[in-house]
Amino acid sequence: TGVLTAGALSTITPAATAAPESPLHQVIPAPETVREAPDVEFALTAESAITADPGANDVADYLAGVLRPSTGFPLPVAEGGDVALRLDDAELGPAGYRLEVTGEAVTLHAGAAEGLFNGVQTLRQLLPAAIESPQVQPGPWTVPGGEITDRPRYEHRAAGLDVARHFFDVEQVKRYIDQIARYKMNFLRLHLSDDQGWRIQINDWPRLTEHGGSTSVGGGPGGFYTQQDYSEIVAYAESRHVTIIPEIDTPGHTNAALSSYAELNCDGVAPPLYTGIEVGFSSLCVDKDITYEFLDDVIGQIAELTPGPYLHIGGDEADATTDEQYRAFMDRALPIVEKHGKTAVGWHEYAKAEPQAGSVVQYWGVESAEAAEMAAAAARGNKILMSPADRSYLDMKYDESTELGLSWAAFIEVADAYGWDPASHLPGVPAESVLGVEAPMWTETLENSAHLETMAFPRLPAIAEIGWSPAATHDWESFRTRLAEQGPRWTAAGIGFTRSPQIPWP
Numbered sequence: 001t002g003v004l005t006a007g008a009l010s011t012i013t014p015a016a017t018a019a020p021e022s023p024l025h026q027v028i029p030a031p032e033t034v035r036e037a038p039d040v041e042f043a044l045t046a047e048s049a050i051t052a053d054p055g056a057n058d059v060a061d062y063l064a065g066v067l068r069p070s071t072g073f074p075l076p077v078a079e080g081g082d083v084a085l086r087l088d089d090a091e092l093g094p095a096g097y098r099l100e101v102t103g104e105a106v107t108l109h110a111g112a113a114e115g116l117f118n119g120v121q122t123l124r125q126l127l128p129a130a131i132e133s134p135q136v137q138p139g140p141w142t143v144p145g146g147e148i149t150d151r152p153r154y155e156h157r158a159a160g161l162d163v164a165r166h167f168f169d170v171e172q173v174k175r176y177i178d179q180i181a182r183y184k185m186n187f188l189r190l191h192l193s194d195d196q197g198w199r200i201q202i203n204d205w206p207r208l209t210e211h212g213g214s215t216s217v218g219g220g221p222g223g224f225y226t227q228q229d230y231s232e233i234v235a236y237a238e239s240r241h242v243t244i245i246p247e248i249d250t251p252g253h254t255n256a257a258l259s260s261y262a263e264l265n266c267d268g269v270a271p272p273l274y275t276g277i278e279v280g281f282s283s284l285c286v287d288k289d290i291t292y293e294f295l296d297d298v299i300g301q302i303a304e305l306t307p308g309p310y311l312h313i314g315g316d317e318a319d320a321t322t323d324e325q326y327r328a329f330m331d332r333a334l335p336i337v338e339k340h341g342k343t344a345v346g347w348h349e350y351a352k353a354e355p356q357a358g359s360v361v362q363y364w365g366v367e368s369a370e371a372a373e374m375a376a377a378a379a380r381g382n383k384i385l386m387s388p389a390d391r392s393y394l395d396m397k398y399d400e401s402t403e404l405g406l407s408w409a410a411f412i413e414v415a416d417a418y419g420w421d422p423a424s425h426l427p428g429v430p431a432e433s434v435l436g437v438e439a440p441m442w443t444e445t446l447e448n449s450a451h452l453e454t455m456a457f458p459r460l461p462a463i464a465e466i467g468w469s470p471a472a473t474h475d476w477e478s479f480r481t482r483l484a485e486q487g488p489r490w491t492a493a494g495i496g497f498t499r500s501p502q503i504p505w506p
């Protein structure tokens with residue numbers, strides 16, 4: 001894969017000098033429509049209360065939890081409040097919302113709790129940045145008057161987190177879920193297994209975690225989720241309207257499993273644990289029945305714990321199998337995913353196994369390579385999930401000076417992450433076959449939340465906007481100005497970020 005230079009993709013423009021717009025226009029992702037009411041302003045006060053329709057109480061509690069620490073106001077969830085969450089507009093779809101701000105009240109309308117939750121993320125961005133502080137701040141807590149009507153361009157707006165190369169514990173994953181939810185992302189793919197680590201307890205296969213989970217890249221201690229831990233992550237994600245997509249990478253990227261159980265190897269010999277960062281050397285034994293008994297246990301147990309519709313079967317970089325073996329493997333593995341009631345997702349190589357219509361093919365190519373294969377998959381009825389490695393990979397360095405991360409796909413500055421369109425990125429793939437976008441975070445070089453944050457911020461909001469906002473709102477000058485205003489919010493919230501020179505940070 002060729003390494004691109006940052007300049008090849010970036011459009012670097014001089015710092016915007018335009019007067020700051022009303023905060024009503026500073027929301028990320030950009031809303032569908034915004035109508036300002038100049039001279040009108042709402043103020044949250046110590047007397048404010050949150051009123052919720054039946055079915056909206058969880059969102060009301062969540063909103064109160066966002067607003068109480070910095071305002072210090074009691075903000076009870078009660079009748080007759082000046083902040084209202086209404087489930088009265090089904091026309092907005094499951095994720096859409098309408099926010100009305102007058103001098104007297106803030107009202108969110110939606111057809112479902114998910115829409116209200118998305119509206120809450122908009123509302124918090126309309127309050128002063130200090131609203132994000134965990135400590136009481138002076139205020140005042142004003143919201144500019146007007147109306148925002150908003151709904152997503154794509155139903156699938158995802159982040160991905162590799163917990164295999166380095167392990168991230170339940171608290172760290174929850175922290176990341178909170179961060180992606182701010183930008184209305186609604187799926188999180190958890191990469192639960194790879195050569196360097198197996199991270200989820202599977203009953204009857206204890207060595208997967210005892211041995212296979214015992215280390216990580218660089219030889220650190222590793223770790224794993226008990227099934228209860230995993231359920232806790234799933235439930236927390238659900239409370240943030242995020243659906244977990246578990247990924248078990250197969251048939252390659254499996255050294256940790258192969259090292260744990262000799263019988264999974266064609267030669268019956270367990271290899272040692274692996275703590276380097278090479279790829280493409282391991283494979284489950286395609287011809288052995290025990291491979292599929294193993295997968296049935298793994299996929300069955302994980303499917304049981306996962307309420308969401310998808311299960312990701314990996315399928316990337318299977319360089320230790322021939323094409324024929326790869327197809328033979330997928331012909332047996334994919335029915336196991338279906339049997340356990342899940343829709344399969346796989347990396348784009350698995351398109352060659354012709355997964356059934358409705359299955360999701362996740363594109364991770366560079367410079368739109370493999371467009372023809374993706375067009376053929378779309379024509380067979382597959383949905384294409386867009387995570388082009390030279391645009392959306394959050395583990396890629398911003399430029400040559402970035403300390404963490406890799407650069408095999410590209411240097412990705414903010415303008416590169418923002419400067420593409422999922423609907424036209426792959427020539428020949430019809431716009432309606434594009435399911436949405438994902439921003440993957442691979443963690444060969446990333447070990448803690450601070451590392452994740454310097455890579456995710458400010459690029460994750462760029463991918464989130466590409467997934468959510470109408471194509472007509474796409475505008476780099478507008479985006480970089482709006483993004484600049486997020487900086488003080490991250491600082492107030494204790495979220496680290498990279499001060500990209502492309503952004504006019506205040």
Ligand code: TNX
Nearest residue numbers: 279316347364395406442443
């Ligand atoms: C490629 S993306 C991989 C991962 C690495 C990543 C690093 C994909 C399907 N495979 O195994 O972690 O590059 O950027």
